Structure formats: structure tokens, C-alpha cells
Amino acid sequence: MALTVLRGGHIVDPATGQDAIGDVWFEDGRIVERPEGRSADHEIDVSGHIVMAGAIDIHSHIAGGNVNTARLLLPELHRAIRARLADTPLSTAKWSSYETGRLYAQMGFTTVVEPAMAPHHALQTHLEFNDVPIIDKGALTVLGNDDFLLGMLRDGEKDGAINDYVAQTVENTRSLGLKCINPGGVEAFKENMRAFGLDDVVPFYGLTSRQIFQALQKSTQAVGIAHPLHLHMNNLGLAGNIDTALATIDAAQGLPLHLAHVQFYAYGKEGKNGFSSAGALFAEKVNANPNVSVDVGQVMFSDTVTISSDVLKQFNSLPGAIPKKGAIFDGDANGGGIVPYAYKISNYYNAIQWAAGLELFLLIDNPEQVFFTTDHPNGGPFTTYPELFALLMSADLRAQHLARLPADVLEHTTLPSISREYTLYEIAQMSRSGAAKLFGFVDRGRLSPGAVADIAVYKPGRDVAGMFRRAALVFKDGALVVRDGQVSHYTRGKTLHIRPRYDQQITNRLDSYYDDLYGLPRSIFDVPDAALPHKDAFAEVPCRI
Amino acid sequence: METATLDGKAIALGDAYKHAAKILSGAAFPLVAGLGADVAGARAAILLAERLKGAFDHLASRETLADIDVKRSFGMFTTTANEARLRGDCVVLIGPGLTRAWPGMLERLALAEPPRRGAQAQQPRKVIWVGPEGDEANAVPGAKVIPASVQELSGVLAAWRARFGGRPVALGAEKVALIDGLVETLRNARFGVFVWSASTLDPLAIEMMQALVIELNATTRFTGVHIGGRSGASGVTQAAGWMTGFPPRTGFGRGYPEHDPWRFESSRLVDSGEADAALWISAFDGEKPSWSRADIPLITLAPAHTSPSRGLFIKVGQPGVTHDAVLMSQETGGMTLRKASAPTDAPSVAQAIGAIMAEVSEGAWR
Numbered sequence A: 001m002a003l004t005v006l007r008g009g010h011i012v013d014p015a016t017g018q019d020a021i022g023d024v025w026f027e028d029g030r031i032v033e034r035p036e037g038r039s040a041d042h043e044i045d046v047s048g049h050i051v052m053a054g055a056i057d058i059h060s061h062i063a064g065g066n067v068n069t070a071r072l073l074l075p076e077l078h079r080a081i082r083a084r085l086a087d088t089p090l091s092t093a094k095w096s097s098y099e100t101g102r103l104y105a106q107m108g109f110t111t112v113v114e115p116a117m118a119p120h121h122a123l124q125t126h127l128e129f130n131d132v133p134i135i136d137k138g139a140l141t142v143l144g145n146d147d148f149l150l151g152m153l154r155d156g157e158k159d160g161a162i163n164d165y166v167a168q169t170v171e172n173t174r175s176l177g178l179k180c181i182n183p184g185g186v187e188a189f190k191e192n193m194r195a196f197g198l199d200d201v202v203p204f205y206g207l208t209s210r211q212i213f214q215a216l217q218k219s220t221q222a223v224g225i226a227h228p229l230h231l232h233m234n235n236l237g238l239a240g241n242i243d244t245a246l247a248t249i250d251a252a253q254g255l256p257l258h259l260a261h262v263q264f265y266a267y268g269k270e271g272k273n274g275f276s277s278a279g280a281l282f283a284e285k286v287n288a289n290p291n292v293s294v295d296v297g298q299v300m301f302s303d304t305v306t307i308s309s310d311v312l313k314q315f316n317s318l319p320g321a322i323p324k325k326g327a328i329f330d331g332d333a334n335g336g337g338i339v340p341y342a343y344k345i346s347n348y349y350n351a352i353q354w355a356a357g358l359e360l361f362l363l364i365d366n367p368e369q370v371f372f373t374t375d376h377p378n379g380g381p382f383t384t385y386p387e388l389f390a391l392l393m394s395a396d397l398r399a400q401h402l403a404r405l406p407a408d409v410l411e412h413t414t415l416p417s418i419s420r421e422y423t424l425y426e427i428a429q430m431s432r433s434g435a436a437k438l439f440g441f442v443d444r445g446r447l448s449p450g451a452v453a454d455i456a457v458y459k460p461g462r463d464v465a466g467m468f469r470r471a472a473l474v475f476k477d478g479a480l481v482v483r484d485g486q487v488s489h490y491t492r493g494k495t496l497h498i499r500p501r502y503d504q505q506i507t508n509r510l511d512s513y514y515d516d517l518y519g520l521p522r523s524i525f526d527v528p529d530a531a532l533p534h535k536d537a538f539a540e541v542p543c544r545i
Numbered sequence B: 001m002e003t004a005t006l007d008g009k010a011i012a013l014g015d016a017y018k019h020a021a022k023i024l025s026g027a028a029f030p031l032v033a034g035l036g037a038d039v040a041g042a043r044a045a046i047l048l049a050e051r052l053k054g055a056f057d058h059l060a061s062r063e064t065l066a067d068i069d070v071k072r073s074f075g076m077f078t079t080t081a082n083e084a085r086l087r088g089d090c091v092v093l094i095g096p097g098l099t100r101a102w103p104g105m106l107e108r109l110a111l112a113e114p115p116r117r118g119a120q121a122q123q124p125r126k127v128i129w130v131g132p133e134g135d136e137a138n139a140v141p142g143a144k145v146i147p148a149s150v151q152e153l154s155g156v157l158a159a160w161r162a163r164f165g166g167r168p169v170a171l172g173a174e175k176v177a178l179i180d181g182l183v184e185t186l187r188n189a190r191f192g193v194f195v196w197s198a199s200t201l202d203p204l205a206i207e208m209m210q211a212l213v214i215e216l217n218a219t220t221r222f223t224g225v226h227i228g229g230r231s232g233a234s235g236v237t238q239a240a241g242w243m244t245g246f247p248p249r250t251g252f253g254r255g256y257p258e259h260d261p262w263r264f265e266s267s268r269l270v271d272s273g274e275a276d277a278a279l280w281i282s283a284f285d286g287e288k289p290s291w292s293r294a295d296i297p298l299i300t301l302a303p304a305h306t307s308p309s310r311g312l313f314i315k316v317g318q319p320g321v322t323h324d325a326v327l328m329s330q331e332t333g334g335m336t337l338r339k340a341s342a343p344t345d346a347p348s349v350a351q352a353i354g355a356i357m358a359e360v361s362e363g364a365w366r
């Protein structure tokens, strides 16, 4: 591939500390030093533009059986209206895997992590990834409600065996790490429990949520997975659940822990509705605990659908579904619940949620500790990120929104008093350098020589959201894929995965476990290369150890 | 056996692909139907239909859509066969022909064995079969059989629902007592499971059953295992879902997918003349199209023994038999790679369509 230089742009690259006018050189899909004695084959003038690494979305439900159930459940949510351009099949098929790749690329995103892959449904997630063009993908494997793990913990097995199981499962499902969703709570729901807190006990296993997530947290570290355990806590969405969140952070024992979509846990019980924002309290706790990272799960006012492997919570949400329907899947281990919902600015609760999310963003000091998700599509679709960035960057814009909220909301959030405005540098910390660190990516989320040439070029203007929605240029692996906010053709991104080490003994043990319990070979759940339509679908990311 | 024929006469495979491309790209609104294929085949077929601005349908869409209709108008509770096997203490089989729709059902659900999880572990499983066919219920020792015709099933479930809700039903005292006893069994289940196949149920019966499931879940746990349609229907539906957002019976006439179960039903499209060419795919068993018109330009992709005397025929292999294939597995409820049991070099549906696609330039249809 030709030597290319992007000339004279404003480079915003927190990984290298750059925030100044400069050039970016790349060749053969990688960023390079300016080569001595050679001139560029392509020189592109990007003066007056912002140049950043391609963005990384650390938590977005873009693939897998639960997402697909949502597509089939809600045809009314995604009617297409526009024919596609040439060379981009299905790119305007709303909510299709193809459209997902196109829309992310157009915003300058080049890597997206699907955070909830069930081990027994991994192949479908990978097949869907295969049909998401342009961007690189990765997944987190869900454990924590599976009998094999709970059985080992109940029986007091040595850490070694648990570590081996974790590492083998991550390798076998071809993911980037572990997610734990309402640990033990989903199993408890199968035993007809309707609520499950941090110290409730899973029937027949005698384990608490606390014990389960702590074990997985330790194993994640022990086997060298770079991404900390990604935890979906208990009591999602309930008034007063800030107590659960604070107790969970205390239970982390100083070890790395990522808390998912924390806006949904930032609720107090104040006011006449018994529902208030505890965003400020939560943010203070995060600031005091550098071992913890969070993504927000910001609510953006829109018609959407909640997709979660927290089956207990989703079952409890059914009565509030808009429109009135939903799917509840008691899977092997976690499963899933799909419940449509509409967030309205005039709704007191939704407005508190919106405010709580923004408080978290604005009151957590370190932009590499807080990530910008909407928990797509749970708090709103990922296509609202540009509006979210604009809100973070403008106190005026927030004030305009605040004026439209139900008046009593303002008494139960600190948002009106917050004047902080994110800089572009901080946006890039959150969406590039910090996100890369969170997954141990050493060659993305940055523009230094050797890094993947995933580059987003934006044209600044008064319309900040518009700037982020339609990147002026996007390069993926050095190839131009977006010009003037429009995808011109597809490239094929990779699926990123890790291969932590483990003792092969565990494989034999798992084989006999599956044979005894299900009378099935465990290999029926495998993700073999031959199952995917294209060779070289995967790219391995090194482990921490 | 020839690998390709035109009106029954052998033609070279390369010519067959060219001819197929010519027929399809010359049509104003071509139909990709049957779609009896593995996931790779479905994927190729849907991309072809999209490129041609035609429509796609699956031969078992009636069944698939019966389930999906309930889901999208009402909602659905489901579980895996394995969870039913491990936990189901009360398994209610609904309708005839379940063992035909899923030959491995009895073994997979281990109905003759006790469940293994929860307080119900090692307690005998209660099995109820409403409206079995002939003596098929004999295969489950101890199953309580409730005779009912297919037409009666939704009425039976409605009566259960009424009695569960404490509402009167217009039946004799003896029948009501029987239903009340049964409803009590459901109510006392710890993890109850309905098992059904939409191939024999109407959507009303499925909706009744799922409505009852929701009501049962107010106090206990109840869910369902549905048996997928024939010829790879479940896997094809999943692929169609992520690729287009919609299940089969979706058209691309406007350059984007539109789903309409009536408009894009394949027999209607052919018999009304709206579709002016058809690609019929039936790689599992060579099932024939159900439309009645014989004058539509037709390309058939099917196994060797089913070669039609009319139109263009291209022999393809059988998924999971002659070539490795990703299929939705009824026993796990997930996708899996089935290794070929008797490999041959016959092209897969994906390969055959890939060869046709290579002859259909973007310029031809744009």
C-alpha cells in the first residue's frame, strides 16, 4: 500500500500527548515515522481538520442471538427508508449487521466490543461479526451463572482449576475477556427468586453474588486477561441501588474491575417519587477507587429496546414494556431478555436517568476511567454518540435540555450546577487512548508509529454532533473507507481475541462434564474457523502475561 | 447423474451458472425461494436477492412466521432443550407429530429420566401430551395423554387458561375437574416447559400457550421449547435477521429490505406473475415448490436425485452430509458446525450461488 501523509491537521492523540498541528504518515496499514529521503505517494491536506485515531466502543450490543431476537421482535423499530449506494450491500437495511458497520465507520469508529457473548451461542455472535463490515470486532464471554463455575466454587476447588476454566472458555469462545451479568442472580431466577442482591445466596450452591464476581475478578487477573472483569451488577434500574454499586466497589478489594452501564445504578430514593440521581455520589466513589473503571450507559431520549442477559431484571421489566411485548429466554447459564422501551424527556424517571448519566461523565475526574457508552441499544442507540459528545462539550447545550425536563427533576440532580465541558483531548482520552488501555490494545487508539492505521479526520464546526456523526475521512488499516461522512465501499475488519494459557487437563474434565450432563460433545459449541465464511476472520491480541 | 441439466438435458456446469445469471439478472422481480440451505447458503442467497432487487422466502415460512407473529405481537418465553432436560419437572408436549418434526426429541429431553437441578432433582418428571398423533405418546412411559385434534388445541389451551385464572368454562363438571387437576399440576411445577412445533399449531394456539406461560410466571417458573421448521428454517431465519433485520418473506424492490408475509410469500408471487423468474433452493431433500404455475423461468438447486424435467437444474450437496455446514441445532438451540457424514465434491448452495453471483455484475441491475 502506498505511503500516505495527512498533512497539517490538528492531531489529538492522548496516547502520545499530542494536541497540536502536525502530519500523520502511514503505509501498509500501519502508522509510520516520517521516512527519511522518501516523499509520499499520496499527500492529503487536512489543514483545518481534527485528526484522531479511530474510536473504540467498549460496550455495545451489536451481535448475537439476543440482539437478533430483538430485531425479529421489533420490525416496527427498524423500517428501512433509503436505497443503498453501490458496493455496499444491505448498508441501509436498518439495524442489520451491515448497517452497523457502516454507521460506526461513518462516525470514525474502527473497533467495537460486543459485551455479552454466551459460551453456548458464541458461533452465532462470530457469524454476525463476519457480516459487520469495515470495523474490527471483539466480544466478552459471559460466565457467572454457569453450573460448572458455581459447582467448582461450591465445592471449594483450588483457584488453579477455576483459572483454567476461565482461560479455556475465553480461548474456546474466541473473545477478549470476561463479563459477569448479575452473578448468580440469573440462576436464582430459574429457582424462582425475583430479586437478587450482592449478598443473596444462590439456591443449591450456597454462594453469593459477591463471592462469584470476586472469584472471576481474581481469575481474570491470574490468567493475564488485560481487560478487568466486566461486571453487570445486581439490582439494575432499582431506586436506591446506589448502595449496591458502592458496596460492589468496596467488594472489589482494590483489584481491577470494570462496572458496566453504571448510570443504571446511580439511583437514590429521594423526592416524592422515591427516585433521585446518585450520580455525584457514585462519581466520588469512582474518583477514590482508581482500580475501578466504568462505562455510563447514558440514556438518550428515544424509542429503543433493552437487550440484556440479566434475565431476572428483564422479566421484572416486562410490565413496563413499550410497546407491550417482550422475549424471555432461560438459556444455559445466562440467556436473555428483550424488552422494548421508550425514554421520554417528559418522564420524570427517564429525565433523572439522563441527568445521572451526565453527572457521572462530568464528575469523574479521569476521562480514561469513564467511557461513553449508551449500552447500545439499552439507553439509546450508538448513533446518538455524537449528540452525547456535544452534550459533554457544552454546558449551554445541557442547559437547553435541562429547561425541557420536568421541573422537579432539577431538585434531584446536581447536573445544573456542573459547568465542566469536555475538551476534544478528553473526548479522545475516553474514546481512544483510555479505551485501548482498558483492553490492553497496544497498537490501536493511538497514532504512534507501529499502530494500526485506523484514523478519523473530522471537520470542526458549530455543529459538534454533526462533526462526530459524519467524519470527513476515515482510514481503516490504511484504506480510505469514508469520505464526507459516507462509506464508499466495504473492507473486512477482523475479530480480535486473546488466547490465555491454561492446563489442558481442564479440557478433558469439561468434555466429561458435558458428556455426563447433556450427553453431547462439548465441541458442538465450538467456533471453528471452518464455520465462518471467510478465512482470516480473526486476529490475536496478546495477553498481559 | 448429471451435475446440471436444462429441461432434463445435460449442460456444462459453467454454462449452467451463466444461464442462471442471465435468467435472474434479466428478470424484473426475481424470487429466491425454498431457501432450504445451511447458513452459508442462506447468506449467499440473501445477498443475491438483494443484488437482484428481488425477494426471498423459505419453504417453511408459514411455520416460522407462526412463532414470530406471536413473538412480535405479544412476546415469548423460551428455553433450551438442555435446560428443559436438566430442570423441567413438568413437561407439556402440545400437538401431533413432535417426534417427526424432531426425531431426537425424546432422547434430548430425557423425558423418561428425572430432572437434575433444583429441589425437583431426582423427582419423577411429569409429562403431559395434549393431542399426540396415533400412538406416538407411547414412547414416553407414564405420560398423561389428553386427546385433542389439531383444531381443538387452541380451545383446550384457552380452557386451561380460563381455569387457571379462576374463570368459568362451558364444559361438563367432569371435564372441568379434569382441567382443574391439570392446571394445579402446572401451578405446582417448579420449572415447567411447553414443547411445541409450529408446523402443526396455528398461531392462536401458540399465543394461548404463551399467554398461559406469562400467567404461570406470576408465581412459578414456566417456559417453552419450540421445535424449528424443516429444511434449516431456524438457521435461515437467524441469518436473515442479522443481514436484513427481518425474517424471510422480505423483498428488495426499492433497494432496501421490506418485510411483508403476504406480499413476499413465494407461491403468491409466482402465481400472480409478480415474480418473473425463480431460484428454488432445496438442498436438504429436494422438496418441490408449492406454486402452481409452470411457466416461470426456474432454476433449481437441489440434490442429485431430485433433478426436475423442466427448467435449469444445478446439483448441489446436502448440508452436513456431503459438506460441512453451519446449522441451527435443535438440541442446543444454537448454531453449530456439522461435519460432513459422507463428503462428496458436489458444490454447496453457497458455492453454486457464488458462481452465479460472479456472473451478475452490479451494473446489470443498477
Ligand SMILES: [Zn+2]
Binding pocket: A059, A061, A115, A260, A261, A375, A378
Ligand atoms: Zn450492556
